Amino acid sequence: GQQVMQIPQYQHVQEGEDFTTYCNSSTTLSNIQWYKQRPGGHPVFLIQLVKSGEVKKQKRLTFQFGEAKKNSSLHITATQTTDVGTYFCAGPGGSYIPTFGRGTSLIVHP
Amino acid sequence: NAGVTQTPKFQVLKTGQSMTLQCAQDMNHEYMSWYRQDPGMGLRLIHYSVGAGITDQGEVPNGYNVSRSTTEDFPLRLLSAAPSQTSVYFCASSYGGEGSYEQYFGPGTRLTVT
Numbered sequence: 001g002q003q004v005m006q007i008p009q010y011q012h013v014q015e016g017e018d019f020t021t022y023c024n025s026s027t028t029l030s031n032i033q034w035y036k037q038r039p040g041g042h043p044v045f046l047i048q049l050v051k052s053g054e055v056k057k058q059k060r061l062t063f064q065f066g067e068a069k070k071n072s073s074l075h076i077t078a079t080q081t082t083d084v085g086t087y088f089c090a091g092p093g094g095s096y097i098p099t100f101g102r103g104t105s106l107i108v109h110p
Numbered sequence: 111n112a113g114v115t116q117t118p119k120f121q122v123l124k125t126g127q128s129m130t131l132q133c134a135q136d137m138n139h140e141y142m143s144w145y146r147q148d149p150g151m152g153l154r155l156i157h158y159s160v161g162a163g164i165t166d167q168g169e170v171p172n173g174y175n176v177s178r179s180t181t182e183d184f185p186l187r188l189l190s191a192a193p194s195q196t197s198v199y200f201c202a203s204s205y206g207g208e209g210s211y212e213q214y215f216g217p218g219t220r221l222t223v224t
Contacts, residue, residue, distance in 0.1 A: 006152075009150065031211060033211060033212070033213075035213075041217075042200055042215040042216065042217050042218050043153065043200070043202075043213070043215045044215070045212045045213060045214070048211060048212065088152065088153065090213075092211070093155065094166075095141075095158065095160050095166065096141065096160075096204070096206060096211055097141065097143050097155060097158045097168070097204075098211060098213060099155070099169075100145075100152045100153040100154075101152055102150060102151060102152035103152050
């Protein structure tokens with residue numbers, strides 16, 4: 001599968017601050033997925049991006065897919081304590097089984 | 111629909127013991143997979159299946175066996191447990207095929223090997 005590198009590994013923010021996590025690949029990706037895992041929980045699918053330059057929004061979350069389809073980002077505006085968790089990007093692997101990045105853990109301080 | 115279910119939720123094994131982690135889905139998904147999650151390592155693919163009777167190895171298959179006799183079930187067998195297999199194990203399923211990549215995860219099994 002295609003490797004995806006995710007940064008940063010951890011991010012501490014004060015509630016109300018913005019947060020961004022980045023996902024990078026050395027090769028072109030046909031698609032990228034984003035998942036959220038709450039502490040003690042399981043990963044939950046957030047979104048899939050397919051098109052070059054695509055931007056999608058879900059309330060305070062903005063997802064972008066780079067023009068070259070080698071990078072993606074997730075931006076959260078005005079974080080809340082409910083945003084706490086680990087955010088994973090996933091690129092396409094063999095037989096359509098995704099390959100996950102190592103995740104970015106978001107810690108929100110009230 | 112129950113989605114993806116996993117049993118047990120917690121398990122403690124001694125080195126050398128064997129066990130089977132159960133996974134079932136009721137969404138008629140063709141694709142099923144097993145991941146392990148270790149701190150700082152993300153989700154690593156162990157084995158996967160693209161349909162009943164078809165399985166293949168992922169990134170970290172050593173020490174694990176799988177089989178897929180039905181669409182619904184995809185058990186993971188630990189042949190001889192080792193402390194390095196202490197981890198959280200997630201089963202996932204997806205509809206499969208191009209354009210249908212969304213993975214549905216089970217609640218996980220937390221395994222400790224002493």
